Amino acid sequence: MNKKFHKLPDAKGHFGRYGGRFVPETLMPALIELERAYGKYKKDRNFLNELKSLQRDFIGRPTPLYFARNLTEHVGGARIYLKREDLCHTGAHKINNALAQALLARKMGKTRIIAETGAGQHGVATATGAALTGLECEIYMGSEDIRRQALNVFRMRLLGAKVTEVSIGSKTLKDAINEALRDWTTNVRNTHYVMGTVFGPHPYPAMVRDFQSIIGVEARRQILKAEQRLPDCLIACVGGGSNSIGLFYAFLKDDVKMTGVEAGGRGIRTGMHAARFAGGSLGIFQGCKSYLLQDSNGNVLGTHSVSAGLDYASVGPEHCYLRDIEKVRYTYATDREALKAFELLGRTEGIIPALESAHAIAEAVKTASKMSRKSIIIVNLSGRGDKDVQEVAGIKGINL
Amino acid sequence: MSRIEQVFKDLREAGRKALIPYIMAGDPSLEATKKFVSDLERSGADIIEIGVPFSDPLADGPTIQRASERSLQQGTTLKKVLALVKEIKQYCGIPLVLMTYFNPVFKLGVRRFIKDAVGAGVDGVIIPDLIPEEAAELTGPAGQYGLDTVFLLAPTSTKDRISKVAGVSTGFIYYVSITGITGSRLSMGKAMRDTLNSIKKASEKPVAVGFGISNPQEAARVAGLADGVIIGSAIVKRIAEGRDIKRFVRSIRKAV
Ligand SMILES: Cc1ncc(COP(=O)(O)O)c(C=O)c1O
Numbered sequence: 072m073n074k075k076f077h078k079l080p081d082a083k084g085h086f087g088r089y090g091g092r093f094v095p096e097t098l099m100p101a102l103i104e105l106e107r108a109y110g111k112y113k114k115d116r117n118f119l120n121e122l123k124s125l126q127r128d129f130i131g132r133p134t135p136l137y138f139a140r141n142l143t144e145h146v147g148g149a150r151i152y153l154k155r156e157d158l159c160h161t162g163a164h165k166i167n168n169a170l171a172q173a174l175l176a177r178k179m180g181k182t183r184i185i186a187e188t189g190a191g192q193h194g195v196a197t198a199t200g201a202a203l204t205g206l207e208c209e210i211y212m213g214s215e216d217i218r219r220q221a222l223n224v225f226r227m228r229l230l231g232a233k234v235t236e237v238s239i240g241s242k243t244l245k246d247a248i249n250e251a252l253r254d255w256t257t258n259v260r261n262t263h264y265v266m267g268t269v270f271g272p273h274p275y276p277a278m279v280r281d282f283q284s285i286i287g288v289e290a291r292r293q294i295l296k297a298e299q300r301l302p303d304c305l306i307a308c309v310g311g312g313s314n315s316i317g318l319f320y321a322f323l324k325d326d327v328k329m330t331g332v333e334a335g336g337r338g339i340r341t342g343m344h345a346a347r348f349a350g351g352s353l354g355i356f357q358g359c360k361s362y363l364l365q366d367s368n369g370n371v372l373g374t375h376s377v378s379a380g381l382d383y384a385s386v387g388p389e390h391c392y393l394r395d396i397e398k399v400r401y402t403y404a405t406d407r408e409a410l411k412a413f414e415l416l417g418r419t420e421g422i423i424p425a426l427e428s429a430h431a432i433a434e435a436v437k438t439a440s441k442m443s444r445k446s447i448i449i450v451n452l453s454g455r456g457d458k459d460v461q462e463v464a465g466i467k468g469i470n471l
Numbered sequence: 472m473s474r475i476e477q478v479f480k481d482l483r484e485a486g487r488k489a490l491i492p493y494i495m496a497g498d499p500s501l502e503a504t505k506k507f508v509s510d511l512e513r514s515g516a517d518i519i520e521i522g523v524p525f526s527d528p529l530a531d532g533p534t535i536q537r538a539s540e541r542s543l544q545q546g547t548t549l550k551k552v553l554a555l556v557k558e559i560k561q562y563c564g565i566p567l568v569l570m571t572y573f574n575p576v577f578k579l580g581v582r583r584f585i586k587d588a589v590g591a592g593v594d595g596v597i598i599p600d601l602i603p604e605e606a607a608e609l610t611g612p613a614g615q616y617g618l619d620t621v622f623l624l625a626p627t628s629t630k631d632r633i634s635k636v637a638g639v640s641t642g643f644i645y646y647v648s649i650t651g652i653t654g655s656r657l658s659m660g661k662a663m664r665d666t667l668n669s670i671k672k673a674s675e676k677p678v679a680v681g682f683g684i685s686n687p688q689e690a691a692r693v694a695g696l697a698d699g700v701i702i703g704s705a706i707v708k709r710i711a712e713g714r715d716i717k718r719f720v721r722s723i724r725k726a727v
Contacts, residue, residue, distance in 0.1 A: 083604055093573055093600045095530045097625035097650060099632055239536055240527065249529045256530070257651035259627060355574045355600070356527065368548040369578030370526035 079392065084273020084359075087395060089388035092272040093355050094252070101259045106274040108179045113281065118178060122171055129203070130160045130170065132285065136293035136449070141419040148439040149303065149446035153422070154290045154318060156453050163425060163454030164286060164314045165196040169265055171282040173200030176263035183207040183258065186265040187251040189216055189244035189310070190380035190427065191223025192454055193267030198232035200265070208232040211250045213242040216379045223458050241373045244383050248357050268311025269387035272358035276387055283317025290449055291321045298447055304328040304438060307451035308430040309401065310345075310380045312387035314453035319399060328400070331390060332434045334376030335403035343375035346403040347386045348394060354385070361388045377406040377466070378426035378459070404433040412436060413456060413463065425454030426462070474566045474594050475619050475642035478517050479677040479698055488727045489643075489699030490690075491679055492706050492720055493520040493570065495538035497547030499710070501555050507716065508559050508567075514717045515724035516565060520597065520701065523552050523571035530599040532654030534704040538711065549575040549584070553591045560592030568595040568621065568642070581608050585616050595619030595642045603639045610639055619643075624670060626650045626662050633666075637674035643699065644670060644678045654704035657683035659692055667696050687726035694727040 084090045092102060112118040126132040134155045143151045156164040169186070176184050184206050188194030194210040201208030210227050214236050217224050227234050240246035248271075255264040266275040269283075294302050305322060307315035309331040319329050336344030344350060347362040354363030356371060364372040364384045376382040393399040404412070412432035417423045424432055428451070435450045442448070456463075464471050472480070482489055492511050496504050504521070511519050524542035528535060549571060556567055569588065576584045576598065588596065596618060601609065603622060613620045619642030624633060627650055637644055648663060649655050663680075670678050680693045681701025690700045702723060709716050 091605050092602060093605060094602065095599050095625070095647075096602055096623045096632065096636065097627050097647060099602060100627045100629050103629075239533075239540070245527065249527050252529045253532070253652045257649075257655065259650060353577075355577050357529065358600075363574075365574065365578065367578070368550070369575035370543065371574075 079389065080273060080277050084276070086389045086392035089361050089391040090273060090276055090359050092358065093360065094272045094358050095256055097256050098259060102272055102274070104179070108175060109274055109278050112175055112178055118174065122174060125170060126285065130166055131158060133289040134158050136290055136297065138297070139420050142416065145419050146436050146439045148444065149442035149448045150444070151435055151439055152294065152302070152447065152449045153452045154286060154449055156286060156314065156451060157422070157424065157428070157455035161192070161195050161199050162457065163192040163196070164283060164317060165193040165267060166199060167285060167317070168267065168279050168282040168313060169193060169196035170200045170203070172263065172265045173197070173204045173206060176206060177204045179263065181206070181261055181263040183262040184265050185209045185211070185251050185254050185262055186267055187211050187244060187247035188267065189247070189382060190378065190425070191216065191220035191227070191458060192380060194234070195223050195226050195230070197265045198227040198230035201232060202230050209254070210234050211237050211247040211254070213244060213247050214238040215242040216244065219379050219462050220458055222461065244379070245357070245371065252357065268313040269316050269389060270311040270357065270359065270385065276359065276389055279313050280316045280320060280389065283313045284320040286314065286317035286451065287319060287321030290318060294447065294449060301325050301327055302447040302449045303442065304330065304446070304448045306330045306332065306431050306435045306438065306448060308332045308381060308427045308453060309386060309390065310383055310427060312390045314451050316387065316389060318449070318451040323398065329398065330434060330438065331399055331401045332430045333401060333403040334378060334381035334430060335405040336375040338405060344403070345374040345376045345382050345384070347384070348401040349403055356385045359388050361385050361391050377409060378430065380425070380427040381430065402434060404430040408433040410463065410466065422452070423456035423460070424452055425456050426459045428453045473617060473619050473642055475518060478566055479643060482517065483698065488694040488697070489517040489679060490515055490724055490727050491518045491520055491699050491701040492516050493522060493701060493703035494710065495522040495524060495535065495542050495707055496552045496555060497524060497542035497545045498538040498707070499541060500545055501547065501551060504555060505559060507710065508563055510717050511720060512563055512565055514720035516720065518566045518568060520568045520570050521552065521556065523549050523569055523575060525572040525575060528572060530652055532652040532704060534654045534708050538707045549579055553587050553593070556593055557591040566594035567592070568597060569593050570597045570599070573598050573601045582612055585612050585618055589616045589618050593618065595621050597621045597645060599623060603635050606639065621645050623647050624666070626666055628666065630669065633669050634673045637670060637676060640676060644674065644676050646670065646678050646680045646697065647682045648680050648693065649683045651682070653682050655683050657685065657689050659689070664696060687722045690723045691726040700727050
């Protein structure tokens with residue numbers, strides 16, 4: 072069974088019955104070109120060396136695997152390690168993928184890159200990659216997210232990117248992706264679309280996974296060094312699913328439990344959430360077949376999460392597959408639980424996590440408390456919380 | 472021979488080109504859609520494309536996006552559009568083609584969609600986010616039931632794509648005249664002529680050109696190169712502004 076993972080997706084981008092390519096024909100030549108270019112450069116020594124040295128000197132890899140002693144004592148269960156993606160340059164794991172795709176775009180002779188962003192982290196990462204590689208950059212962002220993440224909007228502009236507001240539909244991430252896909256459809260000849268997560272048409276889910284898999288490769292080595300054994304459990308939040316698959320991928324052949332945490336929002340019953348596995352069904356959306364929050368007529372439902380980065384109606388197709396074969400368990404944390412974890416980590420460890428990552432922390436606290444003190448958990452701390460400080464202050468009724 | 476193929480054959484023999492207007496079902500209401508279909512038929516349409524609204528129409532520009540939003544607000548669903556077609560078909564003599572994104576079809580069930588569509592009198596279906604590689608589930612049964620499945624080609628299409636798409640498309644081939652979304656500005660250069668020539672070489676099937684055609688002059692030029700002219704956003708925009716569409720469509724008819 073385990074060998075099978077590493078052959079997925081198949082040649083047409085399917086992970087079992089998920090994935091594939093559901094796009095306008097106009098984009099097909101670009102997807103085929105990208106698939107070929109990626110297939111070539113992932114084996115190209117120069118490309119890999121350039122990427123490796125930038126990962127080290129620019130992103131700051133390897134990121135530490137930090138034993139959270141205070142949090143562990145506070146919970147009184149399993150030993151909790153944090154994979155510190157929050158210490159990546161620009162503050163989240165998103166740069167691992169964005170920088171690699173910017174390099175690839177330049178190799179492909181593209182002069183312009185575009186991206187969608189929800190929390191703004193992927194937008195900032197893409198703008199950073201564009202600045203570094205000398206490519207023109209335009210970022211699409213829903214007006215609701217622009218409001219929630221004003222700091223990141225200004226960061227992108229400082230980096231030289233054009234930020235375009237999307238005010239149609241639900242005005243969040245999904246609408247930004249529609250608009251980015253429309254831009255790509257129009258400017259496909261000189262433009263590369265930097266998809267920010269393991270979603271969309273083939274080859275994005277596989278390519279983004281590969282670029283993020285360094286998280287797990289490092290974590291595996293680091294935990295073996297620190298504890299001389301593999302962890303019992305991995306936990307990560309799941310928006311599109313890139314930081315989680317980035318952590319999980321290197322452990323898929325191991326006997327390690329894995330948990331993905333979606334956004335429970337105000338609770339599944341309220342309909343105001345982004346828990347695709349708990350509340351969704353199979354559908355086709357923005358380029359692939361996957362679990363989708365939709366109504367009975369196949370229209371995509373609005374989602375809600377306190378964290379913009381998890382506020383999305385669908386989830387990466389490989390996650391659906393990993394769930395079907397029971398390799399990964401998926402659960403959710405509510406807004407309230409995430410906000411509690413957000414503060415808890417700040418107070419116990421002096422680390423303010425991104426609200427997205429706080430969902431993983433919330434689940435880690437639950438899981439760790441049920442495990443023995445000898446057990447080991449690794450939580451992916453996918454990003455830092457600076458971007459969320461203003462939003463959290465607002466929720467607490469404090470005007471900054 | 473399907474009804475759509477028959478229309479193209481008759482036109483070809485008469486030395487004429489097909490006029491294919493597009494409207495969004497349920498914009499501003501399903502009642503209005505009925506009237507628009509009659510208007511279009513009387514103004515000289517050969518085939519009518521009826522859009523099914525979807526929450527995330529990623530191949531469409533702002534004009535059709537807004538029409539889609541308005542229609543959804545009216546509560547339009549794929550099932551209601553199928554019921555509407557059934558009514559319309561009692562008096563409408565020309566072929567009707569549904570244009571819908573894939574998810575509403577998938578959610579209804581592809582087989583059930585085909586049965587219901589054929590039962591309602593739908594002649595063909597265009598799904599802008601479905602490529603031949605993912606379409607076996609649709610094209611197999613659609614062929615059995617006699618529902619045409621129209622696939623799209625674009626200025627970016629390579630030889631490989633042209634032969635693949637031309638091979639599976641039935642009824643006609645939809646050539647997207649611009650590298651872009653619906654309602655963009657048309658550019659009719661050599662590239663379009665070259666791609667149309669390659670399509671013609673790859674297949675005998677009729678080719679209709681759409682996306683970005685907004686006036687009689689453009690329609691006339693496109694008609695010089697293809698078997699049919701599709702006009703969408705320009706009509707949808709007139710409907711949104713509450714303007715008459717009959718005269719506009721007649722002026723296109725004359726030009727084509
Ligand atoms: C810090 C952080 N974590 C997680 C996510 C969710 O994305 P993914 O599931 O692809 O890791 C985001 C998305 O913006 C993010 O910014």
